[in-house]
Amino acid sequence: MSSVRHLAYSRLFCHLSKSKSVPKSVSSHGSQTRLFSRSSRCRTIMPAWVIDKYGSNDVLRYTKNAPFPVINYPNEVIVKVFAAGLNPIDVGMRGGYGAATMSMKRDPLKLKQSGSEFPLILGRDMSGVVMECGLDVKYFKERDEVWAAIPPWKQGTLAEFVVLSANEVSHKPKSLSHVEAAAIPYVATTAWSALVNTGGLSKDNCANKRILILGGSGGVGTFAIQMLKAWGAHVTVTCSQNAERFVRELGADDVVDYTSGPVEEPLGELEKFDLILDNVGGDTERWAMNLLKPWSGSKYVTLVTPFLQNTDMLGLADGMVKTAATVATKALKHLYKGVHYRWGFFAPCGSALDEVRDMVDAGQIRAVVEETFRFSQVPQALDKVEKGHARGKTVVEISKGGQDFEH
Numbered sequence: 001m002s003s004v005r006h007l008a009y010s011r012l013f014c015h016l017s018k019s020k021s022v023p024k025s026v027s028s029h030g031s032q033t034r035l036f037s038r039s040s041r042c043r044t045i046m047p048a049w050v051i052d053k054y055g056s057n058d059v060l061r062y063t064k065n066a067p068f069p070v071i072n073y074p075n076e077v078i079v080k081v082f083a084a085g086l087n088p089i090d091v092g093m094r095g096g097y098g099a100a101t102m103s104m105k106r107d108p109l110k111l112k113q114s115g116s117e118f119p120l121i122l123g124r125d126m127s128g129v130v131m132e133c134g135l136d137v138k139y140f141k142e143r144d145e146v147w148a149a150i151p152p153w154k155q156g157t158l159a160e161f162v163v164l165s166a167n168e169v170s171h172k173p174k175s176l177s178h179v180e181a182a183a184i185p186y187v188a189t190t191a192w193s194a195l196v197n198t199g200g201l202s203k204d205n206c207a208n209k210r211i212l213i214l215g216g217s218g219g220v221g222t223f224a225i226q227m228l229k230a231w232g233a234h235v236t237v238t239c240s241q242n243a244e245r246f247v248r249e250l251g252a253d254d255v256v257d258y259t260s261g262p263v264e265e266p267l268g269e270l271e272k273f274d275l276i277l278d279n280v281g282g283d284t285e286r287w288a289m290n291l292l293k294p295w296s297g298s299k300y301v302t303l304v305t306p307f308l309q310n311t312d313m314l315g316l317a318d319g320m321v322k323t324a325a326t327v328a329t330k331a332l333k334h335l336y337k338g339v340h341y342r343w344g345f346f347a348p349c350g351s352a353l354d355e356v357r358d359m360v361d362a363g364q365i366r367a368v369v370e371e372t373f374r375f376s377q378v379p380q381a382l383d384k385v386e387k388g389h390a391r392g393k394t395v396v397e398i399s400k401g402g403q404d405f406e407h
């Protein structure tokens, strides 16, 4: 065990963190909110929603005694969570989705201590305030208002505090409240990874590109429409008829209603596309390739992949072999027809969030919060996400920690 880890597990924050003073309060979107007191330095427990086994919503358990996060590495920060956005992956992880792959990535020391990944805290998105910084953290300091999306193998944000790597964190947009800010990081970093890293798009090459977003009314879609429009692309979207006005208000140029019949036909009548972002999956691969401009570097990027399902069902080694074989076969098959086939994945990235923050503060992207729940209502919030038909994001306000249980 490294000396850094040894110190961390001795809970000697002072050896790893560079805090000097203890702030008593912080300005939170205009109001003075009590943040943390001297006693929080020596806390060992905190309020959180945890699961002790995989299952449906009834496995969720509220506790005031979840382990307080510790700084294990000198590049980590502890953040007090003010708001946590929810995503479909939270519902999936509650049921054990991706457990095989996540176990491989989880902190081996914690797994050894507790014997399993439980108690597990869900929640990937957060907006909050930095409470402690590791010794190597340069870009952040105590009291900074930050936002982040946390990788699924780490403890989540449905808790009063969370520990993250500094490279996953970014200063939050000044123009957004914490609830609004918590609606963006996971879908933004996913869209960034799919469109920029995998799709090769950027603010400098998007002008007049034709992009098709399959599934434009949910979290990823509502963010992607706005980012692509800000970069000058022409954006076509599929969604339910009752979401048409909603996506047009976000900037969509053309909208095709998938509830009134197969979309292949109306989409086929439009000029061909440079890139398709598929947030829907299913049988879209069967027809979507024909909508791309052939032999022009056009790309189909799908976010709905069997990667985690394969490893859950077949185990890590066989699941990864099957995944590699599937993606390689499909990529080759479609390359033969002149289009690029790719899988897109969420990737935590503080620097991408820095760029998104600037776009938000410039008024190019707004947070699309569909519904906000209190910390005591986490089961209802997950229930809402599970029912689908999202029109933007569901967010849990955590700023009062567990206090709303006591009133």
Ligand SMILES: NC(=O)C1=CN([C@@H]2O[C@H](COP(=O)(O)OP(=O)(O)OC[C@H]3O[C@@H](n4cnc5c(N)ncnc54)[C@H](OP(=O)(O)O)[C@@H]3O)[C@@H](O)[C@H]2O)C=CC1
Pocket: 087, 088, 089, 187, 190, 214, 215, 216, 217, 218, 219, 220, 221, 238, 239, 240, 258, 279, 280, 302, 303, 304, 305, 344, 345, 346, 388, 389, 390, 391, 392
């Ligand atoms: N690979 C990765 O790392 C990631 C994958 N994902 C996946 O991407 C997908 C989208 O994520 P997210 O936006 O957060 O999900 P949401 O649940 O927020 O949104 C899904 C949206 O799609 C709409 N929809 C459903 N069926 C169709 C259809 N056939 N055609 C057009 N629209 C449809 C839904 O509304 P309605 O049903 O009313 O039409 C809803 O608005 C999910 O499957 C998610 O698991 C997300 C993030 C990361």
